[in-house]
Structures are given as structure tokens and as C-alpha cells.
Amino acid sequence: MKNGALFKRCSCRDENRALLGADCPKLRRKAGTWSSDHGSWHIQLEVETAEGADRVHLRRSGFDTREAAEATLKEIRNLLDLAERAEFPDRARAQIAALIRSALRRRTPLPNVDGIRRIIDLGQPVNSALTVAEFLTGWVEGKKKTRAANTYRSYKGHIDQHLIPRLGHIPLTRLNVAHGNKAFTEIANDARDAAERNELRHAARHRAQEAAHANDTAGRDLARLELAALGPYEDSPGAASIQRIRATLRSALTDAAKQGLVVLNIAKFIDIAPARKPKAKLWTPAREAEWRRTGQKPSPVMVWTPEHTKAFLGRARDHRYYALYSLIAHLGLRRGEALALHWENIDFASGEISIEAQLVQLGWEVAETTPKTDASTRTLVAPQPVLVTLAKHRRRQRRWAERSGDQWAPGPGNPSVYVFTDLDGYAIHPDDALEQFQRLTREADLPPIRLHDLRHGAATMARAAGVDPKILSAMLGHSSTTITNDLYGDVATEAKREAANTIADQLAGLDDDCDFPTSDTF
Structure with missing residues (x-):
């Protein structure tokens, strides 16, 4: 038959x-x-x-x-x-x-006839029924030796946490755009829900720390119980991160197409929200007044004026993380770059600070990796006040080691590898640095910014002072001056305008009798 x-x-x-x-x-x-x-x-x-x-x-x-x-x-x-x-x-x-x-x-x-034909032509067993999960797992392991450690870790995180749970069961040859749209809609919805739960965890952890500082043992224990009941922190990717997850899928399917395993790279056609970088805005007096009235920030990325930054550092002067915040405010380091600094990266004689690593946070876990880009590996020159602050911090850290004794992380009497540590010699967790920053900001009664925006403030002050864009780009570790100008061009102009208006206010009255020129008098 x-x-x-x-x-x-x-x-x-x-x-x-x-x-x-x-x-x-x-x-x-x-x-x-x-x-x-x-x-x-x-x-x-x-x-x-x-x-x-x-x-x-x-x-x-x-x-x-x-x-x-x-x-x-x-x-x-x-x-x-x-x-x-x-x-x-x-x-x-x-x-x-x-x-x-x-x-x-x-x-x-x-x-699928075409799918079976491709599998046969590749010499693979027909009944292997290659799934998306099997393909992605093999693909990412193949990148382990050809990509930077943090890039590989990023790929693997995207695949294990987001792509395989939603697409892994589908035969690779049957993967279509509808599957992709459904998966990325779920990723966005789950990220929103996880972010809300992380806020609850963040609040409970903050209450526990506040209670501990106030010697409120009962309050600390209650907050810790709440935090334990909420479970570990969850990954909650924003719009930019979701774009990167799609980029991982697109890269993998590009390789699949080259192997003849798929005809169409469906990741190119998945519909997701665009990730537009918000423009930085300066906390002008008018914007600050409006925020105090409504509680609304004008933009997700806000930058302090020099007066704001001075007020913050004044409030933080006696805090154990003062040297960290001072370094970021003066030199514009990324949070992960500052936290990954080793003492050997600082040359006190020349004032040079070498950026050679960063701490990255995946979920709650932290790992030290190479810098974000090739341009991020750079050498900065610290001003004398920053070097003095770092020297004082080193003496303070040695006193912590003496008090900690056997509990000191590198071992009793051994110097810490990291410049910035907790009281037991361990590298500071990025989230803890953020929490303490937010706490000091509230105590100083300043308008809110992110810790990363302290880096933006350093760049803005340098830009407003007329620092050459190429030098500023190199200082910040940007790969091109275009990035620097896009981020800080508007806010630098605004800062210059504020400075000019401040000078004008101080000299008010000298030209009160002068008429403002019209177009006819220019």
C-alpha cells in the first residue's frame, strides 16, 4: 500500500x-x-x-x-x-x-516538511524533534568561550529565566511570530508584577536596617520575618532589558537560520514596547518647587545642581559610604565600577585610578566581571580632595578590621581587597549602596535622584564648565562623544543658563535703566 x-x-x-x-x-x-x-x-x-x-x-x-x-x-x-x-x-x-x-x-x-528536510540535510536524527529549549541551551553553551563572561551570563540569564520557560517546549521548526508575541507580552506583564513585589521586599529590608541602626531589635526581627516571607528578589526587566532579551533570541535564531534550522527569524517581528532613553533634566528651583507641591518627578533621570550635591555630601560626611559617594560625584564612575575598585587600582602618588572591573547584579546575586565596554576600561585622575577622602577611608577600614577580628572577610589582620566594604570586609552589595544613598537624600531633604544620577551630575558639571566632549567621554567610559552629547547636552545648557541667571541676580540693579534691545537695534 x-x-x-x-x-x-x-x-x-x-x-x-x-x-x-x-x-x-x-x-x-x-x-x-x-x-x-x-x-x-x-x-x-x-x-x-x-x-x-x-x-x-x-x-x-x-x-x-x-x-x-x-x-x-x-x-x-x-x-x-x-x-x-x-x-x-x-x-x-x-x-x-x-x-x-x-x-x-x-x-x-x-x-513540517521543510523542517524535516533541513534536519536530514544537516545529518541529524529525524526523531530528535529539536525544541527551542534544546537549541537555545546548545547555542548559549557554544558562546561560553567566544563571549565576555558578563555577555555570556547575560545571554544565559535571558534564556534560562525568560525564553525557555515560555518558548522552550515548542519544536524549533514550528516557532512563529505569534509564539514570540505571546511570550514577550508575558515577560512584560510578569516584570511589572515582580517589580511591585520587589518594592515590598525593598521596603521590608529598609525597615530592618533602620530598626537595626536604632537598636530596635523587635522591629528589626519583625521586618526580617516579613522579608523572609516575601522570598528572594525577582528579576523584573524594564523596557530596555526586554529589548535585550529579544536581541538574545534574535542572535540565536540568526545562527539557527545560518544552519538551516529555521527559515524565518521571528525575533525580528516580535512587537514590544520601544526602549527610549529619557533625557536628563536639571533640578531647577521651579522644578523642585513643583515636586515639593505634587511629589511628581519631571523625568526618570534627574540631575542635582552643584549646590544639591554639596548639601548631600555634607550630610553624608560621617557615613561609612561617604568616600564611595564622593568618588562617584567627583569622577562620574558607574556604581558597579566604584564598588569593584581594588586598593591596587589606586595610585596615591600620581592620583590615577584604574577602572578594570565592575560588580554586576543578577537578581540578588553579585559577581565581579570585566567593565561594560572596551571604552569603560580606563584610567582617571582624582583631584586632591578625593585622594584625601580615600586615604582617610583606608585608615577607617583598617580600624573596622581590627574590631572585626576573626570575622573580617580577608582574614584577621589582612587588608581588604576591595576599597569599599561593609563592616566585616565584604564588598558592598549594590542594592545596599543604593538604599543608603536614598536614605541620606531624604535626611538632607533633597529632591530625589537615582544613585546613577550622581554620575550624571559629575558629567553635567564638567560639561557646563566647558570640558571638551572627547575628554568627558573618555572620563565617563563612553564609546563615542555622541552618547555623551545626547545624554548631557540639554542639561549642560540648562546648567549654564542657571549659572548665568544666578550671576545676574547677584548683579541686579546695575542695568535697570537700560532698555532691552529690539531686533532693530542689533
Whole structure:
């Protein structure tokens, strides 16, 4: 039965309750043509896989029309014909037949002809049924030796936490744009919910720290219980991170297309919200007054004036993280770059500080990696006040080590590797640096900014002071001056305007009798 059989059956029974099947007289009209309103179409095909092996029987019932049954039978024959392309046709035919039989029994779509052809041409077993999860897992492991550690970690995090849970079960050859849109809608919704739960965790952790500083043991223990009940922090990617997750999928599917495993890179067509970087805005007196009235920030990225920054550092002067915040405020380091500084990176004689690593946070875990980009690996020159602050901080850290004794992380009497540590010598967790920054900001009664915006403030002051964009770009570790200008061009102009207005206010009255020039007098 090489080409297969096509026939009609029904569920009618005779007087002995035996099924009539294909012998029911109602299946045909008097003229001998098939009845259109009785019974259903069936297909059957026997497949020889190898000499001496049992034949594989392929059957499917319940087709409403002859055309539908014929189309399925033709698709089955096309799939079986692909076995002739394989190195071992009999083996491939048996594998294809097994996939077809499984699909017919489960009444799911037949294997994709183009997908099976590509698998055979690549010399892979047909019945491997390569899933998205299997492909992505193999793909990312292949990047382990060819990508930077943090890039590999980023890929793997995207794949393990977001892509495999939502797309992993799908056969790679059946992955389509609808699957991608559904997955990324779920990622965005889950991220929003996780961010809300992380806010609760953040608040509980902050209450625990506040209670500990106030020697409120009961309050501290209660907050810690709340934090434990909420569970560990969850990954909550924002719009930019979701863009990067899609970029990971797109990169993987580009390689899949090169291997002939997919025809279409569906990641190119997934519809997600654009990640637009907000423009930095200066906390002018008018904006600060409006914030105090409404509680609303004008932009997610706000920058303090020099007066704001001085007020903050004044409030933080006796805090154990003062040297950290002072360094960021003066030199514009990223938080992770500052926290990853080793004492050997600082040359007190020349004032040079080498940026060679960063601390990155994945969920709650922290790892030291290479800097963000090649341009991020750089050498800065610290002003004398910053060097003095760092020297004082080193003496204070040594006193912490003496008090900590056996509990000091590098070991009793050993100097800490990291410049910025907690009271037991461990590197500061990025979230703790942020929490303490926010606490000091509130205590100083300053308008809110992110810790990263302290870096923006340093850049803004340098830009407003007329520092050459190339020098500023190198200081910040940007790969081009375009990035620097896009981020700080507007706010630097605003800062200059504020400075000019301040000078004008101080000199008010000198030109009160002068008329403002019109276009005719220029």
C-alpha cells in the first residue's frame, strides 16, 4: 500500500450490533457516488522501513471531506519521500513514520516538511524533534568561550529565566511570530508584577536596617520575618532589558537560520514596547518647587545642581559610604565600577585610578566581571580632595578590621581587597549602596535622584564648565562623544543658563535703566 488507501466508514450497526463500517449501504447513493452527509473519510498507509522489519501502519479517521483526507495523505507521502535524502534511508523512514504516527494519534499537525528536510540535510536524527529549549541551551553553551563572561551570563540569564520557560517546549521548526508575541507580552506583564513585589521586599529590608541602626531589635526581627516571607528578589526587566532579551533570541535564531534550522527569524517581528532613553533634566528651583507641591518627578533621570550635591555630601560626611559617594560625584564612575575598585587600582602618588572591573547584579546575586565596554576600561585622575577622602577611608577600614577580628572577610589582620566594604570586609552589595544613598537624600531633604544620577551630575558639571566632549567621554567610559552629547547636552545648557541667571541676580540693579534691545537695534 505504497500510495495509501482512502475510504469512507460510519458507525452504523447491523441487527446483531456489529459495526458495518465501510459496508454500510448509506455511504453511497443509488448512482454509486459517495454520500455527502453520511460517514467520514479515513486514510490508511503501510510503510516498509527495512527488510525483515514490521511495517508501520498509519491511520487517521474523521475527515469531513475527501479533499481534506487526500491532502493529508499527500502530505504524509511527501514526508516519507524525504527519507531518500538521508544517509540511511530505511532508518530515516522509520523515524519519520514514527513522528507521523504520533501526530495522527494525538490529532496534532504533521511534522513540517521543510523542517524535516533541513534536519536530514544537516545529518541529524529525524526523531530528535529539536525544541527551542534544546537549541537555545546548545547555542548559549557554544558562546561560553567566544563571549565576555558578563555577555555570556547575560545571554544565559535571558534564556534560562525568560525564553525557555515560555518558548522552550515548542519544536524549533514550528516557532512563529505569534509564539514570540505571546511570550514577550508575558515577560512584560510578569516584570511589572515582580517589580511591585520587589518594592515590598525593598521596603521590608529598609525597615530592618533602620530598626537595626536604632537598636530596635523587635522591629528589626519583625521586618526580617516579613522579608523572609516575601522570598528572594525577582528579576523584573524594564523596557530596555526586554529589548535585550529579544536581541538574545534574535542572535540565536540568526545562527539557527545560518544552519538551516529555521527559515524565518521571528525575533525580528516580535512587537514590544520601544526602549527610549529619557533625557536628563536639571533640578531647577521651579522644578523642585513643583515636586515639593505634587511629589511628581519631571523625568526618570534627574540631575542635582552643584549646590544639591554639596548639601548631600555634607550630610553624608560621617557615613561609612561617604568616600564611595564622593568618588562617584567627583569622577562620574558607574556604581558597579566604584564598588569593584581594588586598593591596587589606586595610585596615591600620581592620583590615577584604574577602572578594570565592575560588580554586576543578577537578581540578588553579585559577581565581579570585566567593565561594560572596551571604552569603560580606563584610567582617571582624582583631584586632591578625593585622594584625601580615600586615604582617610583606608585608615577607617583598617580600624573596622581590627574590631572585626576573626570575622573580617580577608582574614584577621589582612587588608581588604576591595576599597569599599561593609563592616566585616565584604564588598558592598549594590542594592545596599543604593538604599543608603536614598536614605541620606531624604535626611538632607533633597529632591530625589537615582544613585546613577550622581554620575550624571559629575558629567553635567564638567560639561557646563566647558570640558571638551572627547575628554568627558573618555572620563565617563563612553564609546563615542555622541552618547555623551545626547545624554548631557540639554542639561549642560540648562546648567549654564542657571549659572548665568544666578550671576545676574547677584548683579541686579546695575542695568535697570537700560532698555532691552529690539531686533532693530542689533
